[in-house]
């Protein structure tokens with residue numbers, strides 16, 4: 001996978017490339033990462049990349065010429081790339097999109113600054129607009145890092161175990177189960193016995209129950225748009241029966 005990032009602050013990416021799973025993926029040549037400084041494509045001697053908005057108003061807008069030249073240069077280097085503009089106007093990023101983007105060979109990220117980029121860039125030089133959330137950033141760089149991080153994790157082998165990403169939150173539409181590590185007792189709180197039992201099937205069951213319960217408690221919306229499998233339906237039915245019993249008992253106790 002090749003990532004090319006267009007930005008006026010390429011130095012922001014140095015530390016990002018140089019740490020953790022991203023660094024290892026680069027060392028293992030699972031990903032190739034580079035930046036292009038949009039300023040280098042500004043023809044005036046002050047390398048100006050922004051200007052005042054037509055129609056007046058506060059803030060500045062990114063000029064189309066340096067951006068268009070930078071995007072075309074990136075196309076030279078990554079001819080099959082999908083060109084993504086990071087903008088609050090885009091479709092909101094999620095694990096499904098991360099998984100899909102990981103199937104591409106090359107991705108180009110266009111990082112806006114100021115109030116945004118000239119609209120004429122968007123039309124014929126951008127393939128996709130993605131937002132990382134409904135809030136306004138000072139620039140698209142952090143959004144590009146978020147997406148590159150999530151996509152890199154989806155590339156087989158970047159997480160150590162081949163299938164590690166398959167166990168991710170959202171991979172099966174659920175939040176992840178609870179995780180525990182040594183010590184066995186921490187400040188009086190012990191690790192659930194089942195996890196020490198060695199009974200792999202029972203541990204898998206416990207983990208599914210943990211994931212389902214956490215999702216029900218924290219993100220019930222995820223359960224609504226997920227096709228539940230037999231096991232999940234059985235667990236939810238068991239819980240609803242328990243809840244109904246408690247309510248019936250409560251009702252009886254308070255009717256008398």
Ligand code: 4FV
Nearest residue numbers: 086087112113131132136137143
């Ligand atoms: C953003 C987001 C975002 C808007 C104007 C950069 C800023 C400035 N990008 N998800 N939310 N971008 O706020 O991706 O150009």
